[in-house]
Amino acid sequence: xxxxxxxxxxxxxxxxxxxxxxxxxxxxxxxxxxxxxxxxxxxxxxxxxxxxxxxxxxxxxxxxxxxxxxxxxxxxxxxxxxxxxxxxxxxxxxxxxxxxxxxxxxxxxxx
Amino acid sequence: xxxxxxxxxxxxxxxxxxxxxxxxxxxxxxxxxxxxxxxxxxxxxxxxxxxxxxxxxxxxxxxxxxxxxxxxxxxxxxxxxxxxxxxxxxxxxxxxxxxxxxxxxxxxxx
Numbered sequence: 020x021x022x023x024x025x026x027x028x029x030x031x032x033x034x035x036x037x038x039x040x041x042x043x044x045x046x047x048x049x050x051x052x053x054x055x056x057x058x059x060x061x062x063x064x065x066x067x068x069x070x071x072x073x074x075x076x077x078x079x080x081x082x083x084x085x086x087x088x089x090x091x092x093x094x095x096x097x098x099x100x101x102x103x104x105x106x107x108x109x110x111x112x113x114x115x116x117x118x119x120x121x122x123x124x125x126x127x128x129x130x
Numbered sequence: 131x132x133x134x135x136x137x138x139x140x141x142x143x144x145x146x147x148x149x150x151x152x153x154x155x156x157x158x159x160x161x162x163x164x165x166x167x168x169x170x171x172x173x174x175x176x177x178x179x180x181x182x183x184x185x186x187x188x189x190x191x192x193x194x195x196x197x198x199x200x201x202x203x204x205x206x207x208x209x210x211x212x213x214x215x216x217x218x219x220x221x222x223x224x225x226x227x228x229x230x231x232x233x234x235x236x237x238x239x240x
Contacts, residue, residue, distance in 0.1 A: 050226050052228075054230075060232060061217070061230045061231060061232035061233060062174070062217075062230040064227065064228070067226055067227065069226050077227075107171075109173055109174075113226070113228075116179075117161075117162045117221055118164065118176055118179060119164070119176070119219070119228060120176065121173040121174050121175070122173060123172070123173050124172075124173050
């Protein structure tokens with residue numbers, strides 16, 4: 020967790036705008052993940068990436084896009100096609116031990 | 131049926147009590163198991179991995195029962211600071227995908 024940064028911590032946007040959330044890690048982990056958490060609910064997987072230049076859709080990928088051009092970075096774009104974008108977004112990494120570590124999260128509010 | 135199920139609680143226990151949570155999973159190909167702790171409006175933090183033979187870390191003990199497909203977490207001598215939501219997480223073999231339970235909320239009362 021100490022080696023994963025997400026920025027910004029809070030983000031406010033108007034409906035219809037795309038927004039990109041940052042996730043950077045210095046843990047040298049191959050796998051990176053994006054989750055969404057809504058109040059009182061569990062984490063839902065948006066996208067994940069096992070290696071650079073490769074990523075797979077999770078359970079709720081519609082309205083989101085990602086890229087993995089560098090091992091350290093896995094940015095998430097929330098597009099205007101995402102119907103309910105207001106949520107807590109969490110980035111995670113996993114190494115060879117399969118233990119996942121999370122960044123501090125970004126709270127996105129779209130009005 | 132959910133892939134990973136937990137009792138949402140809350141479990142309200144007095145300081146010093148012992149409390150146990152169970153979590154059941156449906157995929158028999160599940161490979162790795164974890165308990166995470168999540169404080170309100172914070173990210174989940176890894177509490178402990180769960181090994182086949184069971185494992186202990188201080189006041190925390192985790193057990194895995196593959197035959198019945200459940201894992202458990204036991205907390206002894208509960209502290210006020212243990213108040214949090216405890217998430218059960220399962221990784222499916224052959225994938226990089228993790229399945230999260232919705233969490234069990236624990237409140238330790240003074």
